[in-house]
Amino acid sequence: MTFLLGSGAGFSGDRTDAAIPVVAELIRRGQPSALVFETLGERTLAAAHRAMRDEPDAGYEPLLAELLAPVLGDCLSHGITILGNFGAANPDGACHVVAELAGRAGFPQARIGRVHGDDIRAHLSSLDLQRWEAENRDLPGEETLISANVYLGAEPLAEALALGAEVVVTGRVADPALFLAPLVHHFGWAWDDWDRLAAGMMAGHLAECGAQVSGGYFADPGCKEVPNLATVGYPIIEVEEDGSLVVTKPPGTGGCVTERTVKEQLLYEVHDPANYLTPDVVVDLTSVEVRQVGPDRVAVSGIRGKAAPQRLKTTVCYEGGWQGEAEISYAGPNALARAQLAAQVLRERLTFRAPPELRTRLDIVGLASVFDSDAGDLQRTMPASASGDYRLRLAAEHAERRWVERATQELLALYCAGPAGGGGVRRHFQRRVCTASYLVKRSDVEAFATLFEKRSHYHVAS
Amino acid sequence: MSPVEPTLVSPSERSPGQPLDDSVTVPLHRLAHARAGDKGDRLNLALFAYDPDHYALLLEQVTEERVLALFAHRGASRVRRYPMPGLAGMNLVIDDVLQGGVNGALNLDGHGKTLSFLLLGLEVPVSSIPRD
Numbered sequence: 001m002t003f004l005l006g007s008g009a010g011f012s013g014d015r016t017d018a019a020i021p022v023v024a025e026l027i028r029r030g031q032p033s034a035l036v037f038e039t040l041g042e043r044t045l046a047a048a049h050r051a052m053r054d055e056p057d058a059g060y061e062p063l064l065a066e067l068l069a070p071v072l073g074d075c076l077s078h079g080i081t082i083l084g085n086f087g088a089a090n091p092d093g094a095c096h097v098v099a100e101l102a103g104r105a106g107f108p109q110a111r112i113g114r115v116h117g118d119d120i121r122a123h124l125s126s127l128d129l130q131r132w133e134a135e136n137r138d139l140p141g142e143e144t145l146i147s148a149n150v151y152l153g154a155e156p157l158a159e160a161l162a163l164g165a166e167v168v169v170t171g172r173v174a175d176p177a178l179f180l181a182p183l184v185h186h187f188g189w190a191w192d193d194w195d196r197l198a199a200g201m202m203a204g205h206l207a208e209c210g211a212q213v214s215g216g217y218f219a220d221p222g223c224k225e226v227p228n229l230a231t232v233g234y235p236i237i238e239v240e241e242d243g244s245l246v247v248t249k250p251p252g253t254g255g256c257v258t259e260r261t262v263k264e265q266l267l268y269e270v271h272d273p274a275n276y277l278t279p280d281v282v283v284d285l286t287s288v289e290v291r292q293v294g295p296d297r298v299a300v301s302g303i304r305g306k307a308a309p310q311r312l313k314t315t316v317c318y319e320g321g322w323q324g325e326a327e328i329s330y331a332g333p334n335a336l337a338r339a340q341l342a343a344q345v346l347r348e349r350l351t352f353r354a355p356p357e358l359r360t361r362l363d364i365v366g367l368a369s370v371f372d373s374d375a376g377d378l379q380r381t382m383p384a385s386a387s388g389d390y391r392l393r394l395a396a397e398h399a400e401r402r403w404v405e406r407a408t409q410e411l412l413a414l415y416c417a418g419p420a421g422g423g424g425v426r427r428h429f430q431r432r433v434c435t436a437s438y439l440v441k442r443s444d445v446e447a448f449a450t451l452f453e454k455r456s457h458y459h460v461a462s
Numbered sequence: 463m464s465p466v467e468p469t470l471v472s473p474s475e476r477s478p479g480q481p482l483d484d485s486v487t488v489p490l491h492r493l494a495h496a497r498a499g500d501k502g503d504r505l506n507l508a509l510f511a512y513d514p515d516h517y518a519l520l521l522e523q524v525t526e527e528r529v530l531a532l533f534a535h536r537g538a539s540r541v542r543r544y545p546m547p548g549l550a551g552m553n554l555v556i557d558d559v560l561q562g563g564v565n566g567a568l569n570l571d572g573h574g575k576t577l578s579f580l581l582l583g584l585e586v587p588v589s590s591i592p593r594d
Contacts, residue, residue, distance in 0.1 A: 041564075042502075042564055043564045134501065134502050134503060134504040134557060217497070218497075220495065223491070224495055260495065263508070263551065264495065264496075264497040265497070267497075267506070267508035267553045268497055268499045268506075269500065269501060270499070270553060271501070271504070272544060273546060273553055274544075286546075302548075320565070323568070369570055370569060370570050370576045371576065372535075373535045374561055374568060374569070377535040395568035395569075395570075397568060435502075435566075436502075437502055
């Protein structure tokens with residue numbers, strides 16, 4: 001029987017009403033199904049650790065309650081399993097929130113599974129570490145290290161489901177493993193059935209970024225049209241026991257599922273398509289076929305699997321000093337020259353108002369910014385209109401807060417002491433958490449699941 | 463859904479043996495679509511021809527060397543290209559191009575998400591585009 005995988009979120013900060021039509025469709029179909037919230041990236045894990053350092057009860061997905069509340073009761077009453085890496089740096093804290101929400105929805109006895117073992121910070125120094133292939137940096141010193149989390153595979157999640165969990169809370173796991181686990185649990189696939197595991201992983205890969213497979217992050221007016229993007233439907237993947245899969249979305253939602261939307265997501269964040277590394281299987285996409293089989297229905301076939309890697313990727317977060325940004329706008333006649341003069345003045349000021357090791361970057365938004373080098377090569381050569389609407393942006397980084405604060409304050413001072421007509425200054429600065437990636441031996445990682453025991457004293461702010 | 467077709471020089475408008483005018487180019491954006499993804503300081507760009515008949519042109523024009531040159535100003539150190547004929551596309555993997563990556567860059571776009579459109583700005587000679 002077909003198993004349905006629904007996506008409720010594709011990143012931390014995703015639409016919090018996206019899961020509602022997905023769950024409605026899963027209920028309407030009445031087939032075995034799971035709903036997955038993928039809310040943890042390299043950036044968000046670092047942010048979670050930073051939040052937890054300031055406040056020990058934080059560190060899980062900040063939007064957790066907003067994401068879950070609209071659908072939790074419906075899922076629990078219809079047997080739709082929920083899995084999410086919304087535990088981030090604090091899965092225990094997330095379990096408390098889920099338990100509280102389930103109680104409010106009328107399910108105080110809901111079984112919540114918690115996955116353990118991704119946090120290897122405590123014994124990192126005793127492990128045999130290799131650099132991840134694209135990593136240039138040595139392991140940061142113990143004094144700057146904040147966290148170390150392994151990308152776990154689907155096994156401990158399937159273990160949580162075997163324990164009867166109706167909601168599975170994880171920290172760091174490979175994103176598509178959130179989708180593979182319920183498939184393995186439902187179909188009873190073996191952990192060395194590489195082709196099926198690969199198909200399940202790719203079902204997860206296609207759905208893990210939410211709308212990115214169903215018309216989100218795709219529209220390019222005049223070239224790639226997407227209907228009703230404001231109400232884009234998040235994906236549902238239909239998976240069969242033999243690993244064949246169809247990507248679709250709830251009826252009546254916006255967006256589209258086409259060969260083009262699926263192809264773009266198929267290779268998203270993939271490096272060598274013959275060896276896409278995941279904790280549970282190495283996926284080979286070289287024979288993959290993508291075929292439209294109906295309106296908003298695309299079949300993906302030809303996915304092959306190879307034995308799982310012996311090492312698992314680990315992301316470490318470490319203290320990266322301070323970073324800040326500040327911006328000021330110039331518009332109308334001769335705006336470009338005024339923005340360029342402001343940049344020149346700022347550059348000159350910083351040579352004697354800040355230490356030489358202050359790392360800075362100056363963009364002129366409207367001329368060249370996101371494509372540019374840190375040195376501003378494009379900014380110097382890009383043809384541009386003398387008048388227009390330009391925004392000078394400073395970004396600065398230093399180990400000490402005071403120099404980042406000083407640099408952004410120098411931009412602020414352009415209000416009165418810079419060129420004519422500057423306005424709209426915004427500035428902020430914050431601690432930076434850096435990340436680097438290494439590989440640990442699979443045999444050094446001990447991952448497992450438990451059922452969460454609710455403690456009565458915990459209170460969730462409403 | 464199809465992109466605007468570039469104006470092409472008809473073979474009949476040329477005298478025999480005369481080479482096509484390579485000075486007329488169109489951006490890759492007319493022929494292909496792309497998406498960027500990041501891991502650490504590494505970027506991948508998945509590029510697909512709208513029309514499978516243009517896949518050979520992508521292979522000919524979007525070489526590792528040209529892509530490395532396109533991203534050289536950002537410090538790119540290596541480009542590897544993985545052709546995907548079954549998808550009429552390719553995966554381009556570019557190392558050290560993200561200025562420190564999402565948690566390290568001073569760039570507004572630390573992920574490099576916008577860079578798929580830097581690739582799509584690559585100019586392709588009109589003469590190399592196959593005619594229907």
